[in-house]
Amino acid sequence: MNVSVKDWFKSGSPWVWLNAGAVSLCVIMVIGLLGLIAVRGLGHFWPSTIYVTEYENRAGEHTVLLGEIADTTMVSAVQVTSAGYDVPDNMEYIPRQLLKVGNRDVYGQDFQWVLETSISKQEVREDLIVLERREWGNFYGELVAVKEQGSEVFTTGKDGFDATWDELQQRIERALQLHDEIHDIETGVIGSINYGLERLRLKERGLELQGVTDPIQFQALAEERAELNAEYDVLKEQLGGLYQQAQRDQVVVKTIDGKTVEMALSKVVLAYAPNNLNVFQKMSHYVGKLGEFLLDDPREANTEGGIYPAIFGTVMMVLLMSIMVTPFGVVAAVYLREYAKQGPVTRIIRIAVNNLAGVPSIVYGVFGLGFFIYFLGGSIDQLFYPEALPAPTFGTPGLLWASLTLAILTVPVVIVATEEGLSRIPRAVREGSLALGATKFETLWKVVLPMSSPAIMTGVILAIARAAGEVAPLMLVGVVKLAPSLPLDGNYPFLHLDRKFMHLGFHIYDVGFQSPNVEAARPLVYATALLLVVVIATLNLAAVAIRNSLREKYKSLEH
Template sequence: MARSELLVRSPFRRWQKRGSAWVWLNALAVALCLLMMFGLLGTLVVRGTAHFWPAPVMVATYQNEQGQTETLSGVKTDEEAVSRDILAAAGVPLPVGQADQPLHRWLIKVGNRELQDGDFRWVLAEQLDHIRYPAQLWTIERRNWGTFYGTPVSLSQYGKSVRRFDNAHTEVFWQQFQERLMRARALYDRAQTLQQQELGSLNTALEANRLEQRRLKLKGDLSVALEDSLGRERDRLQQRYQQGQQQLESLYQQSQSDALLVTTADGRLVSLPLSEMLRVSRTNAMTLTEKWQDMGARMWDFVSGQPREGTSEGGVFPAIVGTVILVLLMTVIVTPLGVMTAVYLHEYAGRGWLTRMLRIAVHNLAGVPSIVYGVFGLGFFVYFLGGKLDQLFFPEALPSPTFGTPGLLWASLTLALLTLPVVIVATEEGLARIPRSLREGSLALGATRWETLWRVTLPMATPAMMTGIMLAVARAAGEVAPLMLVGVVKLAPSLPVDSHFPYVHLEQQFMHLGFQIYDMALQSPNVEAARPLVYATALLLVLVIGVLNLAAVALRHHLRERYRILEW
């Protein structure tokens, strides 16, 4: 029998000729992609949610590098094995032991920032002794200076002790402390509401009064009567503002009247105002149910709270709002532009060289680096268009720019330009899949070309449009480089949406989840504190993109079912 016949009859050769090899290779590629995707999501879930679990707080004695014995308290957050040679080369005193065995270093979150050199500290586990987890140790999260670990001593009001802590009546002390803490929080919240809403509205009114007077003066319409009227209005607003400031100072003084005296692990006494406390927990005395409840409350605070300590602590609510509004504005801008361009190229443009060049240009734009779009947006949208708008509509505010500075509108336009090729290509492919017979049948029944396009062609191409929009949303929500030039900031003083007209302030700068991840990972001064928040914020960004895409998928499915009859 010839060799060629043997090869043809061999099982491997027949399996290869049937195409089974490619099927298995494709299945292997899909399995690897799914494995990597679930591995990424699993890493984000585990590392992101572990930050919110109330870990036990330990107290131990430690032999430091100077040979002194000190007492420290904190939470173990990481562990690594290090060889003795590396530690010896770094000048770290080593404990006596087996020379061939590596040592273990623990990363301890010691907190008490005003008393320590930092929030975190690496210690050798072999030099820790008398490790214990006292139930009386409290974990206090504060608005400033981070977390504090200490044992309560007494409650005080205006510097006078009103209740001392004793082990026999811990629950009574805890209940009285919670009552005073709620009172201090209520006073602090009232002060914040007064400052942000009432005083903020007065500030806006004073600025509007100043700009109106300057506008009338520039136009030459500022009469003596108008100037007097504006002056009286300004005096009335300033008087109300001063009254609000006095009320604000009174509220802050009342909120700071109560304090908690605590002692640290090394015996130092510290007085902590109750108004600065965000969350107080007896972590070592919690049951499993209480820990799950505390974890849920911490996660909610992370989603709904404001950033603190340079985004290394606190929540990401402003970044969520900025990301969602940016994506929605981008979608509103890019959808009609992309659909109209695709309709023109496929339905109206000829098949000449100009159309081919336009399609080549659209495909090439999809490969341009995003930072190039950011540079274009900064030069054209911000400096050129924004500067012209300020000269035409806001001359009274110059030289302070209104739209001639990076903001939400220019960031949305830049991302719309960035994602425009995706929407164009997806819509045009959807139009190309519609049978020509449907168009001809509509025209034969007497419909015009426009009616055929509006009632037959576009409804059937809607699922393809939604696919392009989903791809655009996914890309826009994760972009960071162009936003750094056209509107995103590390900390925004206010949200771009509020109760003041026009309610959505397109000229304001904003926060973004993608930029916050970059800032916490690479620019944070407290890297160890920000590291778990990087995973949590990345997981939140994935969830936001998933929710937006699920909404688009649901809408696409609804439209597909609605216009399915047109395919019959």
């Protein structure tokens, strides 16, 4: 049967295929983008081969560099010629390599571009090592000796590379254990003591403001303070011994151009020889670096180390936001659908709620800063924390105000989704409940809300998806570049809603656009962006699982 083009268009088939093609294209683009982010981000943790690169600079001088190839691009011959380099006549574009040469304390910069046409030799040597440091980034060079208290105990010239390398690894392990002990004491025990001393100071100040003159109460505080100070003195002496032990060992290394550098092993995080690793050793290294990225604190202006505080802050803020936004959104939707008189005023409120969903997020940030922090937080400080003034307690950006601001930002989504769910509940279900003697509230609480819970969860899912990726309002109401401590710890009241926190979205912005070392930060931007997508997807999938469970539970009642 012949079908004309006109009839084919009238049947609607072209539009179905066009829609299917558009959806397929979007899916391919999303998958491609995620694939690019994954490759660029996760590939950063694989141990790269380091090369000895010999080339001629623009002055014609012979130069030697040591480092890994971080990137390769093409540059126009005109640009190369204008920079003073000689270019073959038959080449329009010249490939160039971005070498990560490290050694920022020696060279002043740890990345350098090299034209491939100027490279005379590029070789791989197995005796070259990489030292990851707590400061100044990576060191690339040759191992010379291991020292103890300034005296050489192993040298590659006398004892050989393998023996010196094994000794270096053992002493680095010892230095890392000492570093962990020092960190636990400083941030854990001493942190708790400082927190206790501050609470005692505030209690004493509170007694003074109340006009209390009873010396017994002040004496009790003084005795408690003396006990904490005595504990601090013991820990301080213990820390001094640990610091002295940590400075015992040093390593002597040499750059590829012959400069000798000596550094304390307390400043070294990891030592490895990437050119001498087999596949399984590289996989082990990769897993270790990935674990460090997920579980450690950041260092080197957030361009090294991990992002655990940002992961924790993001998840904690989203959970608090969900706890706050759900009851407010559900109560508002129930009132509008079940109790409010349906008229012009109710319609205007619904229009206002829908319009609120389109307000730019930065406006909510300004509102949160002005209302929650300055007005509400300042009032709370005046009423409940006068002893801490003029230092603010809740009158400053923090986790609570950030969660509330995002709850206000996402509450229209929950209201609309909940109203849609309530409108789908059959009228016969309500009437049946009322006919059996239930009150309107009992019908709402025990029948209507449980049946509409899948729609409520849909609203929560949408709220989580939007809130987890927001950055602009958080910059005003609580997020910071680096938080000294997590909002959750072992000190009373354990969850500190007044503390500032880190966030994955802001971390991406900070590392990508505020970092002093852009090239070093670029892979971490990809890795953090991928992790943010994973965190949001995990939170959404958990909510979707709950929604699907509720939908199956109440499906029979809907028919």
